[in-house]
Amino acid sequence: MTLEMRGIYKSFGANDVLRDVSFSVAPGEICALLGENGAGKSTLMNILGGVLPADRGTVLLDGREAAFKSPAESLAAGIAFIHQELNLVNDLSIYENMFIGRELKTKAGLLDAKAMCARCAGVFERMDVDLDPRAMVRDLDASYKQIVEIARALLMEASIIIMDEPTTSLTDPEIDRVFDMMRILKDQGVAMVFISHKLREVMDICDRYTVLRDGSMVAQGNVSDTNVDELAKHMVGHEVRTQSLRRERELGGEVLRAEGLSQERHFESVSFSVRAGEVLGFTGLLGDGRSELFQAVFGSGGKYQGQLYLEGKPVTVRDTRQAVELGIGYVPRDRKENGIIKDMDILENGSIVTWPRHAKYGLINWRQVKEAFRRQAETLRIKMGAEEDLIGSLSGGNQQKVVLAKWLNAGPKVLIFDNPTQGVDVGAKEDIYDTILELAGGGVAVIVLSSEAQEIIRLCDRAIVMYHGRVKGELPAGEMAEQEIMRIATGA
Ligand SMILES: Nc1ncnc2c1ncn2[C@@H]1O[C@H](COP(=O)(O)OP(=O)(O)OP(=O)(O)O)[C@@H](O)[C@H]1O
Ligand SMILES: [Mg+2]
Known part of the structure; x- marks a missing residue:
């Protein structure tokens, strides 16, 4: 279908x-929609997907005018939408999510769970992911949720697929498989x-x-007539540098040390230490356990064995409040579920961990909170209306x-960034990279978890590569290269 x-x-x-704005895409074509944060990409696609009405303008499908009043109408017209903010129901299983609104029924008119599961399993097999269609979505980590969203769009046999940042929490091998499937769909x-x-990408x-x-x-x-630098320049309106950022820094004493951390099914015998002013990277493939490891360190990931030391003293972190008090900060991955509180406003979301510091006799000094938030909002150039x-x-x-x-305002001793x-x-x-390096320059011990090899290489002083919950290798800055990281990350 031509759109x-x-x-x-x-x-x-x-x-x-x-x-x-005018935009078009033809059958068998993959068109990139690019722009800075807040440029209007999701809004444009939400209009196509029936999530939002346009104020003016027309949408044509194969030359015929279409106006979708709801996502269901858009879907019925053959448009599948993979949302930027994942759109799955946590309390349903994977297969129920994948067939929501279009359930398969038996001849007798009953839900045909078996057939639905088989169809799901078929797509997962083609994507080469190990997922049980009957597992609950609630139990999946962000990467797997993203895979389920993509699989759902594939299952729909749509003639137009909108993919709003489908790969943000996937690692390279998974992205390759998603691309392989996109190429097949393109041929169709x-x-x-x-x-x-x-x-x-x-x-x-x-x-x-x-x-x-x-x-x-x-x-x-046409993509064949351009390159990454030119695209970046179009997006932001000026040149963007992409070389390594790391500079030699004086490192201070050890801030955080972990000895033999283990948690069943997630990680085993992990030891590491990070010094003041150091940026330590953790990378690996899906299922490497790095997120679970640092959730545990931050007191949000359940019980584990092993010992943590903060500035040389043994500590046991029971919950996140205690972690914050000890000076440990954690920017979680998957902001929709762990990072933001939907019912709160921008200021509240951007300051909640610093409230105790700005409170006296139980009253929060909102003027101070706002000032502190505004400073960061300016540095990070947050595009917003009112706080x-x-x-x-x-x-x-x-x-x-x-x-x-x-978290930047919280002023922790050690700050963990998961997919920052x-x-x-x-x-x-x-x-953001500048801000992270500035933090390190100011003596904070920084830990960066990332699936993007380039991010690790450009930012970190040292990188630990994990595989199936274990530390498989450690690379100093000079020895980090994409191929080397990938070789270790795949367990070779
Ligand atoms: N429901 C809404 N109410 C008010 N403003 C909104 C709403 N949705 C989007 N906006 C505003 O519209 C602008 C464009 O947002 P949009 O989500 O389309 O950006 P985007 O290009 O997808 O950015 P990103 O790359 O960060 O996802 C932003 O300034 C945003 O604040
Ligand atoms: Mg968007």
């Missing part, structure tokens, strides 16, 4: 989010819209690109920045 959007306008109150004539801040899989800046279309063309707006009014990448702002630049645009990524 064409013409002269689309959309405002939220005084905020003109889309101005006269499916039209795809691919939104991503990972420009190398765009170069790899897309045919054409459209760049939005502040709600207007600023560039369009009192709900966090949900921000674009995905800007929500991520609010979560970062909160998830969903963040190329320019903002550099701002």
Whole structure:
């Protein structure tokens, strides 16, 4: 099906989010939709997906005008939508989620769980992922949820698939498999819209690109005629540097040390230590256990064996409140579930861990809280309306920045970042890297968990590579290379 959007306008109150945007994608074509955080990408796709109405403009499918009043209408027209903020029901199983609204029935009219599970298993097999269709979505980690979302779109046999940052929490081998499947769909004539801040992925899989800046279309063309640097420049409006950022720093004393940390099914005999001013990276493939390891360290991941030392003294972290008191901070991955509180506004979300510091006799000094938040919001260039707006009014990448702002203000001794630049645009990524290095420069011990080899290489003084819950290798800055990291991460 050929899709064409013409002269689309959309405002939220005084905020003109889309101005006269036109966009098209043809059968068998993968078109990238690019732009900084808050440029209007998700909004444009939400209009196509029936989530939001446009103020003006037309949507044409094979030349016929279409206006979707609900996601169900868009879906019925053959448009599948993989949402940026994962859109699964936690209290249902994987197969129930994948068939929601289009359940398969037996001849007798009963739900045919067996057939649905078999169809799911078939897609997972093609994606080469080990998932039980009957498992509850609640028990899945972010990467697997993303895989389920992608699999659901594949199952629908849609003729247009919108992918809004489908790979943010996947690692390279999984991304490769998703791309393989996209190529198959492309050959079958499916039209795809691919939104991503990972420009190398765009170069790899897309045919054409459209760049939005502040709600207007600023560039369009064939991917074969451009390169990563040029795309980045279109997005942010100026050159973006991409060389290594690490500089020699004086390291202080040991801040955090772990000895023989083990937790059944997640990690085993993990030992490491990190010094003041050091940036220590942890990387590996899906299922390497690094997120579970640091959730445990932060007191949010259940019981474990082994011993933690903070500045040389043995500590037991029972819960997150205690972790914060001890000076341990943790920016979680998967912000929708762990990082933000939906019913709170931007300021509350961006300051909650510092409230005790700004409180006297149980009263919070909101003026101080606001000042502190504003400083970080400026450094990180958070694009927002008023601090009192709900966090949900921000674009995905800007929500991520609010979560970062909160922890930067908390002033911890050791700060753990799990996938810190998830969903963040190329320019903002550099701002975040600068901020992390500044923290380290100020004597904070920083731990960065990332599945992006480039992120580890550019940022870290030392990297630990994990495989199936165990430490498989350690690389000093000079020896980090994508191939070497991948070799260790795959258990070779
Ligand atoms: N429901 C809403 N209410 C108010 N403002 C909104 C709403 N949804 C989006 N916006 C605003 O519209 C603008 C564009 O947001 P959008 O989510 O489309 O950006 P995006 O390009 O997808 O960014 P990102 O890369 O961060 O996901 C932002 O300024 C955002 O704050
Ligand atoms: Mg978005």
